[in-house]
Amino acid sequence: MFTKPFRVKSNTVIKGSDRRKLRADVSAAYPSLSADQLNELVPNKEELNIVKIYAHKGEAVTLYVLQKCPAFFQLEKRLYPTVYTLWRYPDMLPALTTWPQVVQKLIGGADLMLPGVVVSCTGLPDVLKGDCCAVTVKSNRAPMAVGTAALSSSEMISSGMKGKGVNVLHTYMDQLWAFGDKTAPPTIPTADTSVQVEGGMEGVDCGGGEEEVMKCEGEETEGQCGSAAVQMELPCQNLQDLGLGEREEKEETVETEEGAEETQGEEDSSSPQEQMDSLLFQCFLHALKSKLKKSELPLLTSTFLRKHMAPCCPRGKHLDIKKSSFKKLSKFLQCMQREHSLLRVKELTKGVDSIVEVDWKNPELRSFCVPVDWEPAEEAVEAEGSGEVSYQPPEITPLYGVTSRLEPLFQEAHKKKGAVLQASEVRTIVTDYVKTNELVHETNKSYVNINPVLCDCLLEKSEYQDVEVLKWDDLFSRTLSRMQACHQLQFPGKAPVVRKGQVEPIDISVASRGSNKKVTIIKNLEGFGLDPLVVAETLQHRVQASYVLHDVPGAKDRQLVQIQGSQVQHVGKLLIEQYRLPRKYIQGLDKAPKPGKKK
Known part of the structure; x- marks a missing residue:
């Protein structure tokens, strides 16, 4: 299913x-x-x-x-x-x-x-x-x-x-x-x-x-089950692929020194659960001492684990609370509060714990030293699963397409209808055309004489009899305005994608539902390579509000995110600060409530 x-x-x-x-x-x-x-x-x-x-x-x-x-x-x-x-x-x-x-x-x-x-x-x-x-x-x-x-x-x-x-x-x-x-x-x-x-x-x-x-x-057994057992040979490859069943241990004869055996014995003396407890406590002290700042408090406990403790996990090790004796983050933090007095946890929102205070003068915290050989892991371990993924914004380049009206102007540069160019390329082609056809004004070099091709391509019908010269800037702006708008999206590690039209911004709006409840609607996340489900789950954890995904009518494989409450500020902060999208490609940020005194 x-x-x-x-x-x-x-x-x-x-x-x-x-x-x-x-x-x-x-x-x-x-x-x-x-x-x-x-x-x-x-x-x-x-x-x-x-x-x-x-x-x-x-x-x-x-x-x-x-x-x-x-x-x-x-x-x-x-x-x-x-x-x-x-x-x-x-x-x-x-x-x-x-x-x-x-x-x-x-x-x-x-x-x-x-x-x-x-x-x-x-x-x-x-x-x-x-x-x-x-x-x-x-x-x-x-x-x-x-x-x-x-x-x-x-x-x-x-x-x-x-x-x-x-x-x-x-x-x-x-x-x-x-x-x-x-x-x-x-x-x-x-x-x-x-x-x-x-x-x-x-x-x-x-x-x-x-x-x-x-x-x-197999052989059919007769009589009691205990009298004969069925012997079957199973391919080991399937067992290894699935990680199931009993794995046969192969005996290997390896000569080792007595000192190495003693060292190995000492390392294995502690159980995996005790080792995870020790690693958890080390990452906790490391995060308090070098990662967490007083200005960040109060801080959600899940955020503290994901953004502060997980990056402190040494390279080659995996931080997994479920494999510790605590099993849950809440129990671990309660222990740190009750037995070590390192911090204070409070339920600021119903069902959601936050760290509200840290004892920076605690002897255990002050005496803790970051291991000399510690190196950050290449990828932070998400012990609780946050829904947030590594994202790099695309590089957006405005492009211009040659239209049938402008094709005579670009004919000498061998650019046919539909050719896509950058603004600098258009400027170079137009400049070469003017100089090749000796259209620069004789007395004033800042003007360009209008010949029949430029007249048909750039002038309106009402201007045919009156306009004989154009300034260089006016020449370029008229050319670009009469070309088809296009844009190129270049995602890191992927081939560039060219699309027609202007860049469609991400649209954020606030609507009212039954009983005058507010909801925030986010559209066009897919245009910037963002997964609506991932964005919705990330917002859900940040603002503690429910979300719903709706299919966009008439748009294939497009969904909009609807999240409870007026969350424009949080959405804008997420898109600009975490996803690093330019503000000009986000529409609706002005609808965020202005800070001030409530009447």
Whole structure:
């Protein structure tokens, strides 16, 4: 369902009533979840958005996105967990097991066929037709796909394990997974490794169509499951590509010195979680000491992480709060406030924390020294995912096209109708034409005599009898004004693009909606190489307001951004300061409210 890119219709912050309704729906759909697990999936204060999308076949789907990661998707009033949620709670759904190679076909859009199902000693999970279920791989319980059962468990067995088993809706590495933080699946070992393969399975057919998944060859087991286990050889290449299953460790004989072994042992003594905690604390102190300025306070905690802590991460290391013992930025900052008294965090906006105060005289902060060998990473790590991307504005060059009326003037320069020139090239061609035809005035060199060609090209009919000479500046300005306006966009690292007409500026306007509510509308972002979705998400985090994307009528592949409130100042600041677009190409900045006393 999500094998191809989908279109985002709207992205709004969830309301309190919708949050409570979602918690009730999740509890009703998945009663096995405990109260603590339910609070983690639908927290009270964590960032939770409702994203409405259209799949590539036109299905309307609602996503519930928790901290930039889709947690659930709703289709036809039914709630399904994503693989991100199932990796946290693998026992949330009944699961059918398959081989690692089969997942490649599922990712391509195929459904799970019963000949590719691995039946464990305990048999198939108890499912009814239409029940929501997951798909795992042998040797790893982390679900790789989510779908609905095509048959009940008893019908699967009675059919001889032939036919379709699961109608797959969402898989690891599809577009819904890519909408999140794109983490790889964890390795969750299975309790029982012996398997019994039902049905005649002949080889692994890697060349099958999308709707038929592989069949695996094996010996049929007789009697109890524990008496004989099926031995199957699986290609290692598929396992390495997907990062699934158990990887065979190759023994290598390497001669090392005793001192090197001791050093390695000391480095490995601390767990990965402790190492991430240490790195997190180092980047935190580094950011406070050398990055954060007092004038920036109060500052959103998410902005502090993205723009201050992430750039302090040493080259070659990855800052990931989820791999630390804190798991969340809010818990880490609470620890820094409670145990170290380094800063004070306050909820200035409902559900949004900000750093309001820093103790610059704290002994730990004052004694911290930036590592001598520290070098900034080439690319800052976005630990929380900000939606902002590296952008370089295009170089815009005005151009002029030769029209049929001016073609005789440019004929000597071998420029035909439709030729595109810069202003300096037009000036040179006109100057050469005047000098070649000896049209410079005999007594006053600042004037040019008008010959029949210049008369037809540059003069109006009412001027034919009266105007005999023109000044040089007037000659050039008349020539440029009678040429077709064009412009060239040169994006860094890309071939230049020439377009007809003047540069269409980005238009910012404020409109009123129901109950006299204001909304800000932004048009023509695509003309400057900006993605409306990225701009909308960036603004959403800056102003904490919901946005909606609308298709522009009559314009193919064009969308406008509508964001709640009068946000002209914030939009202008984003486009001018972050995206570095010239002010002259932004229309509507004068509609921003003037600072002053409120009446």
